Amino acid sequence: MWSVIMRQAVLTYYTRQRTMLLYTQGRALLLPTDQSRESGRILRAQGTTYGEKIEYSGPLYDSMKISGNAIRIKFKHIGAGLEAHDGQLKGFAISGADRKFHWAEARIEGESVVVSSAEVNAPVAVRYAWGESPECNLYNKGGLPASPFRTDDWPGATYGKR
Numbered sequence: 001m002w003s004v005i006m007r008q009a010v011l012t013y014y015t016r017q018r019t020m021l022l023y024t025q026g027r028a029l030l031l032p033t034d035q036s037r038e039s040g041r042i043l044r045a046q047g048t049t050y051g052e053k054i055e056y057s058g059p060l061y062d063s064m065k066i067s068g069n070a071i072r073i074k075f076k077h078i079g080a081g082l083e084a085h086d087g088q089l090k091g092f093a094i095s096g097a098d099r100k101f102h103w104a105e106a107r108i109e110g111e112s113v114v115v116s117s118a119e120v121n122a123p124v125a126v127r128y129a130w131g132e133s134p135e136c137n138l139y140n141k142g143g144l145p146a147s148p149f150r151t152d153d154w155p156g157a158t159y160g161k162r
Contacts, residue, residue, distance in 0.1 A: 055079035058144035064126060064151045070116035071123050071151070072109075080141040082108045089113065091136030095125045099154055113138065125152035 059075035059082060071094065075082070084090075089106040094117045102119040104126070115126050129136035129148035138146040 055140060055142045055144065057147075059138060059140050059146040061128075061147070061149035061151070066123060067114075069121055069123065070114050071126050073113045073115060073126060073128075073151075074111065075113075075146070077144075078111055078140050079144075082111065082113065083139055083141055084108065085137040085139055087137075089138055091129045091134050091138070093127045093130065094120050094123050095127075095152070096120045096122050097124055099125075099152075101125075101127060125150065125154075127151070 057077040060077050062074045062076045065072045092104045092106040092115045093101040094104040094115050095101045102117045104115045104117040106113050106115045127150040
């Protein structure tokens with residue numbers, strides 16, 4: 001499952017503090033489809049090894065705050081700001097205490113994203129780019145894509161399976 005693989009990559013990033021790049025280009029992919037564009041990102045990321053002041057990562061989930069029937073998501077590595085490529089934000093799902101996720105409306109407000117759905121009155125969790133090859137389009141203004149994330153710690157589809 002793609003989301004499980006990417007979740008492990010994000011966990012590896014957090015535990016080892018190494019540079020991690022995620023390639024999306026409109027849809028989540030494991031490998032870049034535009035090698036020349038991606039090679040530029042890799043070179044910029046390598047610059048962090050030498051202390052160059054550049055944004056080397058796309059937005060990474062930092063925290064959430066429930067506010068009424070919406071959840072506000074804050075990110076690290078937003079650089080000059082957040083943006084949606086190709087129109088409205090895509091790839092966000094929201095859940096209440098019943099743990100049933102529904103596709104959500106999401107909008108950028110300053111340095112955060114506000115997520116809500118008419119189907120969830122009391123939200124408790126948000127997921128982004130979570131699933132098999134999800135459509136997702138959140139980037140920072142440096143052109144680096146946001147990593148998949150989830151705000152819950154509920155057992156996943158592969159929990160307990162060998």
